[in-house]
Structure formats: structure tokens, C-alpha cells
Amino acid sequence: MSDCKVPFTCELCEKQLSCQMDQIEHNKWAIAQRMKEIGYKIVVMSNKGGVGKSTVTTNLGVALARKGYKVGIADADIHGPNIPMMLGVEGKRLKGSSGGVMPLEVLPNLKVASLSFLIEDPSMPVIWRDSAKWDFLCELMGSVCWGSLDYLLVDLPPGTGNEAISIIELIGKVDGSVIVTTPQDVVLLDVKKAIFFSRDSNVPIIGIVENMSGLQCPHCNNYIAVFKAGGGKKICTELGVEFLGKIPLDPVITEKCDNGEAFVAASPNSDAARAFDEIVKKCEVFVRTNKKEEADKVTVFKEVPFLGRVPVDPNFVEKDHIPH
Numbered sequence: 001m002s003d004c005k006v007p008f009t010c011e012l013c014e015k016q017l018s019c020q021m022d023q024i025e026h027n028k029w030a031i032a033q034r035m036k037e038i039g040y041k042i043v044v045m046s047n048k049g050g051v052g053k054s055t056v057t058t059n060l061g062v063a064l065a066r067k068g069y070k071v072g073i074a075d076a077d078i079h080g081p082n083i084p085m086m087l088g089v090e091g092k093r094l095k096g097s098s099g100g101v102m103p104l105e106v107l108p109n110l111k112v113a114s115l116s117f118l119i120e121d122p123s124m125p126v127i128w129r130d131s132a133k134w135d136f137l138c139e140l141m142g143s144v145c146w147g148s149l150d151y152l153l154v155d156l157p158p159g160t161g162n163e164a165i166s167i168i169e170l171i172g173k174v175d176g177s178v179i180v181t182t183p184q185d186v187v188l189l190d191v192k193k194a195i196f197f198s199r200d201s202n203v204p205i206i207g208i209v210e211n212m213s214g215l216q217c218p219h220c221n222n223y224i225a226v227f228k229a230g231g232g233k234k235i236c237t238e239l240g241v242e243f244l245g246k247i248p249l250d251p252v253i254t255e256k257c258d259n260g261e262a263f264v265a266a267s268p269n270s271d272a273a274r275a276f277d278e279i280v281k282k283c284e285v286f287v288r289t290n291k292k293e294e295a296d297k298v299t300v301f302k303e304v305p306f307l308g309r310v311p312v313d314p315n316f317v318e319k320d321h322i323p324h
Helices: 023-036 053-066 130-142 162-171 185-200 231-239 251-258 271-296
Strands: 038-045 071-075 095-097 100-102 104-107 110-114 149-155 176-181 205-210 243-246
Touching: 023 038, 023 130, 023 162, 038 053, 038 162, 038 271, 053 071, 053 110, 053 149, 053 176, 053 251, 053 271, 130 162, 176 185, 176 231, 176 271, 185 205, 185 231, 205 231, 205 271, 231 243, 243 271
Parallel strands: 038 149, 038 176, 071 110, 071 149, 176 205, 205 243
Antiparallel strands: 095 100, 104 110
């Protein structure tokens, strides 16, 4: 436990360079205090870029907020922080407070924090080594004043490397992962790696979302399997993972994202929005059921076999205690 009770991480503290306390332990403590106030922590991930992971995170957050939940979105995709653009708040800045950094309130019950809010020119690349990434992720989890939330969604960068490992380590107990894929085989190969990563990291897998799953032709209304079809469900059957649903390839989704609108709110009657509503319901049920099962677990103490008695010799004296 940290002796310092400053409510944010050391990276934000003006005394960091002169402080003699254990900064690693303080950061762990500060993050743990933030995480205590959050009901469910969900990471949204993929092992391949360009599959629509940030689109899924954004719309999952908005859909949960529209249901009345208090939601936070932590954009941990350091090299491609796109969540603010999809929510129409690109170029905004975060403000500091005595307790840390205030996340941007997009809706009355939806907060967002992203590296995008800290970069002057969003077109400039972020060229950081792992140590700098670690510092930022500590701030994202421990210095941002998330407050009391029902859900915290973390948009992870593609892959199973440093950022994904660090976030899971910092959060401590992740309630589930949503893995995003598209139907073609080359992506599905990488999805398996994301599944195995979640299992190796002791993160319960909520399920797989198959994005860009077919297109309904606007001219003839025929279904076109642009990126093949059925791959996500096939992987789920093969590896025993829940299939959350498929989101069609819809030009409206692209249009809304580019305009900073979540399609679940902007086009609630579209096929994509209805498909997403079902995905959200499955996520809700999973985290509630999983947490209840964890709470109901009873520690079982195994009976240790009695191996026998060791007699005590009253005449035994250790050599060091022999009187001279």
C-alpha cells in the first residue's frame, strides 16, 4: 500500500522528480482506488487492425449509455486514437482538477478519455517507446477521474503486445473481452490468437462480433458476401466461444462515424443498429452472470492427509546448546 495519498498517478505530480517514495506502488494504489468505483470493466480487442474495433467500442458505449448506464470509454489505442472522432469531439481538450484529469462528458452519462485530447496536431504520429506508453496508460487508468461507473470500456490497440498486457495488469480484474473480427480467413487466424491471449490472461471472453458481415445491395437488395460469410460463427464453434452477432457492411455506418455520430443513436431502426442491440444485451447478461458466479464461489479447503507423528526425544540436545 502507498504511503502517499495523492489521488492521481505520479506522472501527473509536480513532485515526481524529487519524490523518494515508491512510485510504482503509489500508481498501483491510485489505479485500484479508481477501479473500485467501476462495476464492470470490459476490453474490446482484435489481433488485426481495420476490423472495426473502435466502431464497436463507440457504439457499445453509446448503446449502454442510452439504456441509462453510467459509462466510460478509455481509448488505449495510443497510435490510432479514433474514438473522439467517432463521437464528434475531435480537437477537444481535457481539464485538470484537484483530483486528477476530468474525462470529457459526451453524453450526460458517457465519459471519454483519449490521447487524442492531448495531442496538438492529430495528424502527427505518436513515436513512443514502451516506457512512455506505460506512463500514459497509468495516467489513463489512475489519473482520470472516472468516478462511479456501471461500465468502463477500454478500446485496445490491435495485437496482443505491450499495451494489451499493461492494461490488463493495471485494471487488475477484467470482467470480459469482446473480440472483433471480419469474416475472411486471414483475420480469423488472428482472432484465434486474441482468444488464446484472453484465456492466458485470465480474462473471460464475452464473445466474438463479426463486423462487415455482408452487404445488402442498395439497387437489387441481394445479399453480397464481400468478405466471405460465417467465419466468426465457425471460430466460435471450434473454440467454444459465444458468438455475439454480426454487423452488416453498411455505408451508413461509415458515414455516421465520419460525421461523429454513433449509428446506434443516429439510425436506431437500421439493421446494423438492431443487430448491435442484441450484441449489447448478450454483453449485459454475460458480465452480470459471470460476476454473480464469482461471488457465489465458495473456497473449498482440501483435506490434508495425516502422515503420522514425529516422536520427541527428551534426551536430544542440539550441539550448539551443549554446555562447555
